[in-house]
Structure formats: C-alpha cells, structure tokens
Amino acid sequence: DTEVTQTPKHLVMGMTNKKSLKCEQHMGHRAMYWYKQKAKKPPELMFVYSYEKLSINESVPSRFSPECPNSSLLNLHLHALQPEDSALYLCASSEGKETQYFGPGTRLLVL
C-alpha cells in the first residue's frame, strides 16, 4: 500500500464548530506532516511528527491541534476557526527526511 488517505474530502464548518481531519498511511513511514495550502500558493508546513512525537510546530494558532494516536494515523483537530483558515489541508508521510508522499487533501471552508 503506497497511499496516503485523508478524510473527509470536503468539510464546511462554522466558526463555533469542532471538527477533525484524519490522515492514514500504511507504508510504515516514521514521519507524518500537516500542510496548509491556499489557492495558487505552495504548501505551508504546519506540523511534523516523527516517531509519533511532535517535532516541528510552525507557530500554528492553537485553534489547530494535531494528534498522532499511532504510527499510521494523524489527526488535525479544528476548533473556533476563522474564515481565513479556509484552505486545502494536506497530509504527507515519509520514511526519511527526503521524499514525502502526499494525500489528496481535505478542502475546508469556514463560514
């Protein structure tokens, strides 16, 4: 299995809602990543987990809360988001520090 899966594909939420994005990989990769991507822009790194421990937090607001329950799963919990948080959220995984394998993304709209 060489795939990274993400659910849901689309999500619409209000500013008072709590929701979660999920990411799963079964390639045995030790690192997993969350990126945020706005239209016509490159992905921006949010968080990196290595061996299930948070290793990089790119000064992301606390309304985004990552969680790595095990080596195959990565969640991103969302709470009290703002309309400017609307974006494509990408998950990726890697074995080493080089090539990353991306999921298809979750398109989030915050109303």
Added chain:
Amino acid sequence: SQQGEEDPQALSIQEGENATMNCSYKTSINNLQWYRQNSGRGLVHLILIRSNEREKHSGRLRVTLDTSKKSSSLLITASRAADTASYFCATDGHSWGKLQFGAGTQVVVTP
C-alpha cells in the same frame, strides 16, 4: 519563508512541445526535489537530485542542478494534456523533514 523561487509563474504550450521551468534557491542544499500537483489534489513526487549530481532523467523528465548558481531546471519533453498541473521545486530545509517549496509554475498543455 520560501526557499525557492520559480519561473515562469505560468506556461501554456501545445501537446508535443517541451516545457521548461526553473527554480532558484538561496541557501546550500543537500538535495532538490520536484513535485507535481493536479488541480486541487495532493502533490506527487517526480524526481530528486542530490547536490553532487548535475543532471538526472526519469522518463520524459530531465532535471538539472547548478549549485554554483543555486538553480535547477525541470524539462518535460513531448508534453501531453495530462501534464497539465502545477509544478513545485522543494529544497531540504534546516530542520529534519522540513521542505521549502518554491512558488510553483502552472503548466497548461492544450491538445
């Protein structure tokens, strides 16, 4: 902050033509990667070139790296409509697993 800058920002060509895009970066690197992103989807890894390599081929892709000029180019030969996508270069950042993406080149291949 972005490490790489790409040009052109957009490129429109006809099927069968070659497409060339360039990436420049600012600091020393261990490797440089190119990724493709179809509209609204995840990124797909295309090719990685290490700092001690000058040229690399993969199918219809040719990548060059000039570390003295801190630049790389991606050539797609005999383009197809399916090559329509955004192409991003990415360099390894100072932190483990942290990729620095360029702004991207949007390529449109018309039949």
